[in-house]
Amino acid sequence: MNFTSVQNIDSLQEWVKQALKIKKNPLKNKKLGKNKTLGMLFFNPSLRTRLSTQKAALNLGMNVMVMNFTNEGWTLEFEDGAIMNSGASEHIKEAAAVISQYCDIIAIRAFAGLKDKEKDNAETVLAGFIKYASVPIVNMEGCTGHPLQSLADAITMEEHKTEHKPKVVLTWAPHPRALPQAVPNSFVEMMQKQENMDFVITHPEGYELNPEITKDSKIEYDQDKAFENADFIYAKNWSNYTDYGKITNSDPNWTVSADKMKLTNNAKFMHCLPVRRNMIVTDEVIDSENSIVIEQANNRTYSAQLVLQKILKDAK
Amino acid sequence: MNFTSVQNIDSLQEWVKQALKIKKNPLKNKKLGKNKTLGMLFFNPSLRTRLSTQKAALNLGMNVMVMNFTNEGWTLEFEDGAIMNSGASEHIKEAAAVISQYCDIIAIRAFAGLKDKEKDNAETVLAGFIKYASVPIVNMEGCTGHPLQSLADAITMEEHKTEHKPKVVLTWAPHPRALPQAVPNSFVEMMQKQENMDFVITHPEGYELNPEITKDSKIEYDQDKAFENADFIYAKNWSNYTDYGKITNSDPNWTVSADKMKLTNNAKFMHCLPVRRNMIVTDEVIDSENSIVIEQANNRTYSAQLVLQKILKDAK
Amino acid sequence: MNFTSVQNIDSLQEWVKQALKIKKNPLKNKKLGKNKTLGMLFFNPSLRTRLSTQKAALNLGMNVMVMNFTNEGWTLEFEDGAIMNSGASEHIKEAAAVISQYCDIIAIRAFAGLKDKEKDNAETVLAGFIKYASVPIVNMEGCTGHPLQSLADAITMEEHKTEHKPKVVLTWAPHPRALPQAVPNSFVEMMQKQENMDFVITHPEGYELNPEITKDSKIEYDQDKAFENADFIYAKNWSNYTDYGKITNSDPNWTVSADKMKLTNNAKFMHCLPVRRNMIVTDEVIDSENSIVIEQANNRTYSAQLVLQKILKDAK
Numbered sequence: 001m002n003f004t005s006v007q008n009i010d011s012l013q014e015w016v017k018q019a020l021k022i023k024k025n026p027l028k029n030k031k032l033g034k035n036k037t038l039g040m041l042f043f044n045p046s047l048r049t050r051l052s053t054q055k056a057a058l059n060l061g062m063n064v065m066v067m068n069f070t071n072e073g074w075t076l077e078f079e080d081g082a083i084m085n086s087g088a089s090e091h092i093k094e095a096a097a098v099i100s101q102y103c104d105i106i107a108i109r110a111f112a113g114l115k116d117k118e119k120d121n122a123e124t125v126l127a128g129f130i131k132y133a134s135v136p137i138v139n140m141e142g143c144t145g146h147p148l149q150s151l152a153d154a155i156t157m158e159e160h161k162t163e164h165k166p167k168v169v170l171t172w173a174p175h176p177r178a179l180p181q182a183v184p185n186s187f188v189e190m191m192q193k194q195e196n197m198d199f200v201i202t203h204p205e206g207y208e209l210n211p212e213i214t215k216d217s218k219i220e221y222d223q224d225k226a227f228e229n230a231d232f233i234y235a236k237n238w239s240n241y242t243d244y245g246k247i248t249n250s251d252p253n254w255t256v257s258a259d260k261m262k263l264t265n266n267a268k269f270m271h272c273l274p275v276r277r278n279m280i281v282t283d284e285v286i287d288s289e290n291s292i293v294i295e296q297a298n299n300r301t302y303s304a305q306l307v308l309q310k311i312l313k314d315a316k
Numbered sequence: 317m318n319f320t321s322v323q324n325i326d327s328l329q330e331w332v333k334q335a336l337k338i339k340k341n342p343l344k345n346k347k348l349g350k351n352k353t354l355g356m357l358f359f360n361p362s363l364r365t366r367l368s369t370q371k372a373a374l375n376l377g378m379n380v381m382v383m384n385f386t387n388e389g390w391t392l393e394f395e396d397g398a399i400m401n402s403g404a405s406e407h408i409k410e411a412a413a414v415i416s417q418y419c420d421i422i423a424i425r426a427f428a429g430l431k432d433k434e435k436d437n438a439e440t441v442l443a444g445f446i447k448y449a450s451v452p453i454v455n456m457e458g459c460t461g462h463p464l465q466s467l468a469d470a471i472t473m474e475e476h477k478t479e480h481k482p483k484v485v486l487t488w489a490p491h492p493r494a495l496p497q498a499v500p501n502s503f504v505e506m507m508q509k510q511e512n513m514d515f516v517i518t519h520p521e522g523y524e525l526n527p528e529i530t531k532d533s534k535i536e537y538d539q540d541k542a543f544e545n546a547d548f549i550y551a552k553n554w555s556n557y558t559d560y561g562k563i564t565n566s567d568p569n570w571t572v573s574a575d576k577m578k579l580t581n582n583a584k585f586m587h588c589l590p591v592r593r594n595m596i597v598t599d600e601v602i603d604s605e606n607s608i609v610i611e612q613a614n615n616r617t618y619s620a621q622l623v624l625q626k627i628l629k630d631a632k
Numbered sequence: 633m634n635f636t637s638v639q640n641i642d643s644l645q646e647w648v649k650q651a652l653k654i655k656k657n658p659l660k661n662k663k664l665g666k667n668k669t670l671g672m673l674f675f676n677p678s679l680r681t682r683l684s685t686q687k688a689a690l691n692l693g694m695n696v697m698v699m700n701f702t703n704e705g706w707t708l709e710f711e712d713g714a715i716m717n718s719g720a721s722e723h724i725k726e727a728a729a730v731i732s733q734y735c736d737i738i739a740i741r742a743f744a745g746l747k748d749k750e751k752d753n754a755e756t757v758l759a760g761f762i763k764y765a766s767v768p769i770v771n772m773e774g775c776t777g778h779p780l781q782s783l784a785d786a787i788t789m790e791e792h793k794t795e796h797k798p799k800v801v802l803t804w805a806p807h808p809r810a811l812p813q814a815v816p817n818s819f820v821e822m823m824q825k826q827e828n829m830d831f832v833i834t835h836p837e838g839y840e841l842n843p844e845i846t847k848d849s850k851i852e853y854d855q856d857k858a859f860e861n862a863d864f865i866y867a868k869n870w871s872n873y874t875d876y877g878k879i880t881n882s883d884p885n886w887t888v889s890a891d892k893m894k895l896t897n898n899a900k901f902m903h904c905l906p907v908r909r910n911m912i913v914t915d916e917v918i919d920s921e922n923s924i925v926i927e928q929a930n931n932r933t934y935s936a937q938l939v940l941q942k943i944l945k946d947a948k
Contacts, residue, residue, distance in 0.1 A: 042388070047383075047414065054418075072677060074906045084910060101933070276400035361704060361705055363727065366697075492716075589722065
């Protein structure tokens with residue numbers, strides 16, 4: 001069993017319930033991971049994912065080996081049939097097979113390069129490990145998805161659920177650097193699995209996410225309109241998907257401000273973090289009582305723990 | 317309970333006694349830290365602190381997550397109200413609050429930049445974590461203090477205590493690079509808590525440490541005179557505090573040599589390490605039987621263990 | 633007891649037997665390493681060694697502290713009597729003695745620089761730790777040897793032993809970068825300890841390894857002739873030892889191809905990894921059923937575990 005996409009969640013409602021059960025008693029399954037080893041491979045920086053996934057594994061009694069691939073290991077080759085006479089020292093075929101000898105589960109972070117859409121969509125690193133590893137693979141944010149984050153988001157929304165059918169808005173917001181679409185992609189996929197929520201995506205025209213992911217999710221180009229009566233505002237920047245990896249808009253009017261939040265139904269403010277203050281969201285909003293970003297980060301431990309637990313149980 | 321300064325030591329004599337008790341039986345409290353997690357965050361290189369603090373946590377049965385913030389995580393913003401449109405990806409507000417979700421204690425190393433005295437004195441990083449974290453903070457060397465080192469120094473001096481009231485000398489010595497004042501600052505503060513020792517600071521004129529720290533500690537500009545009848549010589553370089561962060565003196569006559577040591581009462585030689593041989597101290601002195609620098613390093617484990625143990629007990 | 637060279641293996645046959653016993657039940661000695669700490673110090677990149685040695689220590693119940701010396705610690709000085717007024721911040725004398733205070737075993741990786749033959753042959757880093765540490769040292773690949781790899785190779789060959797006396801061939805193969813001789817050196821030394829194997833080294837003329845290591849091992853400059861009737865082909869590049877550290881040959885005819893393998897007695901293909909595909913060996917060969925490179929990597933855990941186990945038992 002791999003966990004590489006929101007699509008691997010067979011029942012979101014069930015998983016959220018199970019994660020909340022883990023949260024109540026995180027050490028209950030401390031024996032499950034005994035003598036099992038999680039290998040965490042980072043091709044990119046990480047704070048929340050690094051620490052929460054490690055914490056989740058420790059809660060399950062697992063051993064953890066963390067490796068920053070970019071400076072601690074060898075440069076990898078991913079192309080089949082490559083004549084390896086230049087930069088790369090090791091082929092993914094060997095790397096994945098070898099690491100599988102030492103780890104019971106391999107977790108991988110490998111961001112989109114944002115230069116080659118096709119290559120990013122192919123999830124070269126993640127797909128290489130899936131293909132050549134002989135143990136389960138966990139996605140700690142790939143090029144096109146960040147399912148551990150979205151699962152944590154679902155857990156957090158469940159904890160703050162409204163009595164009425166909530167309206168959830170994913171809003172684009174400006175950012176000085178070109179960012180991947182991984183987080184919004186997985187959030188959209190996760191929302192599509194929600195059974196009793198209204199979901200709206202809002203972003204400037206031209207900033208459409210991959211239509212194969214958004215499918216028939218509602219898109220509203222007028223942010224103010226989208227915010228009306230919203231119960232959850234999920235802010236996130238992403239770079240242009242059509243004009244791939246480019247920043248074609250940096251309009252500060254899209255920043256989530258207190259005025260914008262006034263349009264909502266006293267909505268909770270969400271973000272996956274790290275967040276650029278006063279770009280994505282004003283201090284006033286993120287520092288308000290309605291901000292649940294730290295709770296989201298906290299739930300990263302339980303989303304990771306649920307996934308690891310399922311994999312460990314599945315392997316028995 | 318935080319441990320960020322020598323001023324947090326309520327009774328130095330009592331703490332030293334407790335640390336020596338731990339040293340005799342380091343695994344006695346192996347259950348105290350069970351299922352507790354220490355997060356160690358490094359903004360600067362570290363050898364002794366990295367390994368000894370980790371070892372201390374392991375002796376207490378804790379889990380340890382080590383993170384090199386500069387290359388593994390995100391660049392932090394520390395300014396309130398900043399519009400985060402340039403280098404920094406994450407605000408200390410979120411970072412500290414988030415890490416607090418995964419760790420029971422956070423230990424931080426963040427050296428002085430030595431360019432902006434006011435900023436260094438504000439201990440931006442450490443103070444940011446103290447302000448925004450929700451768990452205890454341990455200082456693994458900040459801009460202006462290194463209390464774990466000074467506690468280890470006190471332990472080491474206790475192990476080598478003389479029958480008479482000892483004379484302890486902190487001497488400046490030359491070094492090719494500009495170094496922070498953290499170690500000498502904390503040593504001075506620690507010595508001010510000693511009840512039955514004579515203490516003298518010796519350094520070239522103009523190399524005065526922060527007078528708010530040295531207070532009425534005795535300063536003697538004549539190194540030879542300071543060394544007379546000394547029982548402990550603690551050597552350390554620091555850069556100029558007045559002409560902030562500058563090297564205004566590199567006089568090799570301040571190097572601790574065998575001839576200088578002859579002026580003392582067969583004094584023990586101490587240094588926090590790493591030490592530049594034949595700059596700070598000659599080979600002859602540091603390789604002599606009177607050198608107790610390795611014992612100091614060894615006691616780093618027990619000073620860290622005492623601090624972690626106190627925090628863990630305090631949290632119960 | 634140190635483990636720094638194949639020469640530390642008193643009986644190869646006995647060690648291989650013991651390692652295979654460990655492989656059958658890797659957790660049998662989980663209590664042996666309880667409260668013991670392995671310090672792993674890396675001066676160079678590592679994948680297999682990093683993870684397999686860590687895994688071996690975990691199998692023995694040890695604590696592990698991993699440190700990338702080059703960016704996490706201080707630059708070391710190795711020369712006796714040096715006036716440390718330039719790059720290096722800490723002398724090996726202190727570093728080794730200090731780390732010995734926190735670790736029960738120190739494992740070190742420090743590659744050859746390939747610029748100064750005499751310095752590389754002196755194994756500056758490894759020898760420094762051996763001299764100044766007070767705990768056992770394990771070689772995780774030095775300048776001139778990689779004994780944990782060769783022990784794993786011997787284990788792997790034992791698992792694939794032929795009924796007849798096998799012929800083992802170490803063949804040089806081309807590579808775009810200058811590589812150390814550590815792996816072939818240790819392989820040669822290990823083969824010299826094999827009691828019932830024929831051993832041939834093949835490489836272009838001028839690519840002789842250190843004659844003090846090869847001694848009277850057979851050298852055959854005609855690769856085709858060497859491959860005849862071979863049961864094991866061990867491929868490895870190394871840079872020129874005479875014209876030290878230079879690449880004086882990059883002849884693709886030395887690449888191990890399917891045609892070359894046809895000359896053998898259906899030989900197993902071996903390599904220590906990482907391997908440059910279609911430089912050292914063609915895809916066809918390394919992807920064939922006769923390739924046992926992943927098994928070699930797997931046995932790294934058991935060679936490391938045997939060594940750690942012997943050291944731990946020796947220390948009792």
